[in-house]
Amino acid sequence: xxxxxxxxxxxxxxxxxxxxxxxxxxxxxxxxxxxxxxxxxxxxxxxxxxxxxxxxxxxxxxxxxxxxxxxxxxxxxxxxxxxxxxxxxxxxxxxxxxxxxxxxxxxxxxxxxxxxxxxxxxxxxxxxxxxxxxxxxxxxxxxxxxxxxxxxxxxxxxxxxxxxxxxxxxxxxxxxxxxxxxxxxxxxxxxxxxxxxxxxxxxxxxxxxxxxxxxxxxxxxxxxxxxxxxxxxxxxxxxxxxxxxxxxxxxxxxxxxxxxxxxx
Amino acid sequence: xxxxxxxxxxxxxxxxxxxxxxxxxxxxxxxxxxxxxxxxxxxxxxxxxxxxxxxxxxxxxxxxxxxxxxxxxxxxxxxxxxxxxxxxxxxxxxxxxxxxxxxxxxxxxxxxxxxxxxxxxxxxxxxxxxxxxxxxxxxxxxxxxxxxxxxxxxxxxxxxx
Numbered sequence: 001x002x003x004x005x006x007x008x009x010x011x012x013x014x015x016x017x018x019x020x021x022x023x024x025x026x027x028x029x030x031x032x033x034x035x036x037x038x039x040x041x042x043x044x045x046x047x048x049x050x051x052x053x054x055x056x057x058x059x060x061x062x063x064x065x066x067x068x069x070x071x072x073x074x075x076x077x078x079x080x081x082x083x084x085x086x087x088x089x090x091x092x093x094x095x096x097x098x099x100x101x102x103x104x105x106x107x108x109x110x111x112x113x114x115x116x117x118x119x120x121x122x123x124x125x126x127x128x129x130x131x132x133x134x135x136x137x138x139x140x141x142x143x144x145x146x147x148x149x150x151x152x153x154x155x156x157x158x159x160x161x162x163x164x165x166x167x168x169x170x171x172x173x174x175x176x177x178x179x180x181x182x183x184x185x186x187x188x189x190x191x192x193x194x195x196x197x198x199x200x201x202x203x204x205x206x207x208x209x210x211x212x213x214x215x216x217x218x219x220x221x222x223x224x225x226x227x228x229x230x231x232x233x234x235x236x237x238x239x240x241x242x243x244x245x246x247x248x249x250x251x252x253x254x255x256x257x258x259x260x261x262x263x264x
Numbered sequence: 265x266x267x268x269x270x271x272x273x274x275x276x277x278x279x280x281x282x283x284x285x286x287x288x289x290x291x292x293x294x295x296x297x298x299x300x301x302x303x304x305x306x307x308x309x310x311x312x313x314x315x316x317x318x319x320x321x322x323x324x325x326x327x328x329x330x331x332x333x334x335x336x337x338x339x340x341x342x343x344x345x346x347x348x349x350x351x352x353x354x355x356x357x358x359x360x361x362x363x364x365x366x367x368x369x370x371x372x373x374x375x376x377x378x379x380x381x382x383x384x385x386x387x388x389x390x391x392x393x394x395x396x397x398x399x400x401x402x403x404x405x406x407x408x409x410x411x412x413x414x415x416x417x418x419x420x421x422x423x424x425x
Contacts, residue, residue, distance in 0.1 A: 006266070006283040006329045019339070035306055037284070047283060051330055060368045098396025099305060099377065103319040106327060179393065251297075 004041045008052045012159055016134050018048045019155035026050055026157060028072060029107030031101050052174075056108065056159050061085055065166055066130075071108025071158035078107060088169030088189065092123050095173065097180050108158035114206055116147045116237065117181040121207035122171065124161060126187030126198030132160040147206045166191045172258040174250055176241055184247050186210075186254040190262060194218040197255055202236050202247040213255055222263065223256040270331050272297065273341030281328045288312045289324035290331075291338060299339040299369050305397070310397030312372040313377075314338045320377035322396070337412045339369035342376070352376055352414040359419065361410035363401035370397050384415055387422060 007024075009015040019026055025044035027033045028051065034044050050056060056072035059081035067085050069078060079094035079102065096102055096110075097118050110120040111131065124131065124140045131138045133156045141153050152158070166189035173185035184201040195217040197210045216225045231251050236244030265280040272295060279294040291297045293312070300323055303311035307325040310394060314323045315337040344349045349357065352375050362368045371394070378385060378393045385393070391404070392413050409419045 001284040004283045006327060008329065013333075030327065030330075031307065031325055034286075034327070038305065043355045049327070049330055098310070099393055100313055100322045100396050101325075103321050178346070209328065254364070 001037045002040060004037075004044050004047045006047050006049055008049045010052055010054075012053060012055060012134050012157065015048055015050055015053060015157060016155065018046070019157075020248040021046055024048055026112075026155075028106040029074065029104040029110075031097065031105040032109070032113050032115065045237070050106075050108075055155075059085075062162070065165065067163040069107055069161050069163065071112075071132075071160055073108075075102035075105050075107070085170070086163060086165050088166070088171060088187070089123050089127070089163060092119050092171040092173075092187070095119070095171075100199075101180075105159060105175070111143075111161070112150065112152060112158050114144055114148055114150050115181070116203065116206040117176070117179075117183075117201040118199065118207075119171070119173070119182060119185060122185055122187035122198040122200040123162075125165065125207050125209060126169070126189045126196050127163045128189075128196055129164065130162040131158055132162060133157055134159055141209075147204060149206070164191065166196075168262045170261040172254040172261065174254060176200050176201075183241055184250040184254055186251060188217070188255060188258040188259050188262065190217075190221060195221065199231075199251045199255075202231075202251045204235055204237055208218070210245050210251070210255065216261075217259065221259065223259040226252065226256050226259070266329055268328055268332050270334050270336050272336045273338060277336075283327070283329065285328040285330045285394070286324055287314070287316075287321075287326045287331050290328035291323060291336070297338050297340050300400075300418075301366055301369055303366065303370075308396070308398065309367070310374060313373040313397065315373060315377060318377075318380070320374055330331040337373070339372055342372060342419050352411070355410040355414035356407070359400065359406050359410040359413055361407045362399075367397060367399045367401075371399065371407055371420070375414065379415055384417060385411070387412065 007018045024046040056070045075093045075096045083090035131143045169189040171187045173182040176183040182201040187198045189196045197213045200207045231248040233245035233248040236247045238244040280368040301311035303309035307322045312323040413419045
């Protein structure tokens, strides 16, 4: 690692101020960023640690019935505290990485990084959640822009995510056991007004909605409705773990399993 | 350099660290607590698991500065002052839960974190919890047995997977 200075702000306002200096970078749980720094793939001169900002932590239901989770909330906390409100989301959080990683990694860190194989982007997009930053609110459909790309500006922080709570949901993950990331995973959320299906780990453009499946499932919520639907393998990630065509196929299988898990 | 202060195994500890100093470096190199191991240095293997404010973390993927004011527990604090092993350590010995021993500090600390929240885990829960702790010697079976025994459960019937 190159050396850097560390700032530990106690409030969002202090963090935003610390991030206004050039070459300052925010760090939430650091479970991706610290390995990145070790590999010298990033070299900030100032690292602004967000882990001491209490106002960015916690799980609560607001007056509109939305589940509001602070950007600095760890996966472990979401797994426990969201379970009674939004079990599909809590179960997703409970299976990210491993227990020690879940004790440090955060929701905000995950979606700010937007790894194309991360779990949380699937839940945020699949729920049609709203990403709250220190300066505005961004709909999930406008937030994820591509592999490691989001609508966030330099120095903008994910302070909270507001999740509408579906009638039922399920996250089906095909694990890549070495990285503990999904090879492909699908989040299916069934709302009164329709079904949302978000796929992670597959596309070179990062998480995406499978709209054909959404339309079919909104008509009839059965895995059989999907049997003739396919996804195109072009534009899918192709590497030593699987070709683009394999991932495209896997996404359809994971979607059907998720639907079955909800229907059973 | 920045001064950090924390409590390690119940005793106050402090030192001057760089921004990039990892918690595991501070424990091993500044405090001389070399029981916490660095296996992969990429947060895969779990040999560096310690507790920070009661929660298991990978000390190779946390900055020392972020442990300012925290209560840190390492493998050195597990046995009694006279060297008597704690229940988990004794179970690892009794059930041959280690061979080379490199992963053992992390295994014991992970097991302690598990049993704190879930005093009577099932075999499946133990295996799931150890997802982030890699052992290249034992095949895990005796580690699982040791943790089940430490939780006071009968281990005679646990079949190898």
